[in-house]
Amino acid sequence: xxxxxxxxxxxxxxxxxxxxxxxxxxxxxxxxxxxxxxxxxxxxxxxxxxxxxxxxxxxxxxxxxxxxxxxxxxxxxxxxxxxxxxxxxxxxxxxxxxxxxxxxxxxxxxxxxxxxxxxxx
Amino acid sequence: xxxxxxxxxxxxxxxxxxxxxxxxxxxxxxxxxxxxxxxxxxxxxxxxxxxxxxxxxxxxxxxxxxxxxxxxxxxxxxxxxxxxxxxxxxxxxxxxxxxxxxxxxxxxxxxxx
Numbered sequence: 001x002x003x004x005x006x007x008x009x010x011x012x013x014x015x016x017x018x019x020x021x022x023x024x025x026x027x028x029x030x031x032x033x034x035x036x037x038x039x040x041x042x043x044x045x046x047x048x049x050x051x052x053x054x055x056x057x058x059x060x061x062x063x064x065x066x067x068x069x070x071x072x073x074x075x076x077x078x079x080x081x082x083x084x085x086x087x088x089x090x091x092x093x094x095x096x097x098x099x100x101x102x103x104x105x106x107x108x109x110x111x112x113x114x115x116x117x118x119x120x121x
Numbered sequence: 122x123x124x125x126x127x128x129x130x131x132x133x134x135x136x137x138x139x140x141x142x143x144x145x146x147x148x149x150x151x152x153x154x155x156x157x158x159x160x161x162x163x164x165x166x167x168x169x170x171x172x173x174x175x176x177x178x179x180x181x182x183x184x185x186x187x188x189x190x191x192x193x194x195x196x197x198x199x200x201x202x203x204x205x206x207x208x209x210x211x212x213x214x215x216x217x218x219x220x221x222x223x224x225x226x227x228x229x230x231x232x233x234x
C-alpha cells in the first residue's frame with residue numbers, strides 16, 4: 001500500500017525558511033513523478049511543484065518560482081521542498097503526492113496527510 | 122493557466138437521489154492525438170486529503186464505487202453520484218492536467234438534504 005508521510009511544517013516569520021520532507025513507502029519510489037500541493041484554510045488545492053522520477057526535471061507554479069526548490073533522494077525514498085522568502089500567503093497545509101497519468105501531464109494519487117505551514121509574525 | 126470553474130458551489134441532495142457537479146475549463150482539455158480528456162475528479166472528506174475518484178474524465182479509480190461516474194469532453198464535464206450515500210458527504214474538486222501547470226476547480230460541497 002502506497003504511503004506518504006510529510007514532516008517539517010511549523011510556524012515561521014515572513015521572510016523565513018522551512019524545509020519539508022516526505023517519506024514514501026509501499027511502492028517503488030524511483031518509478032514515480034512526485035509533487036507538492038498546498039491547501040490554504042477553507043480553499044481548494046493549489047499545485048506547487050513536481051519533479052520527474054529519474055532525471056529530476058522540475059516544474060513550479062508561478063507563485064513559488066524562485067523561492068521554493070523541490071528535490072528527491074531515490075535511495076532514501078524521500079521528497080523535499082525547500083521554502084525560502086516565505087510570505088503570509090504561503091500559509092497552508094502542504095501535501096506530498098505521487099503522480100499518475102502521462103508525465104508531465106499528471107493527476108495526484110495518493111496524497112499524504114499533510115503538514116501545516118504557518119507564516120506569521 | 123487554465124482556469125477551472127465548478128458549479129454549483131454547494132448542493133444538498135436527499136439520500137438515494139442523484140447529485141450532479143459541473144466543471145468548465147477556460148480552454149479545451151481534449152487531445153485529439155490520443156482522444157483523451159485530461160481531467161480528474163477528487164473527493165475530500167473533512168480532515169482528510171483529497172482522494173482521486175476519476176481520471177481521463179471518465180475512468181474510475183480502482184475501488185471507487187460505481188455510483189460515481191464522470192462524463193463530458195472539451196471544456197464541459199460532469200461528475201454524477203447516481204444514488205447519494207451518507208458517506209459521500211464531502212467537497213469535490215475537478216483538476217485539469219492538459220498542461221504542465223495543473224489547476225483545480227474551487228470545489229463543490231455536497232451535503233444531505
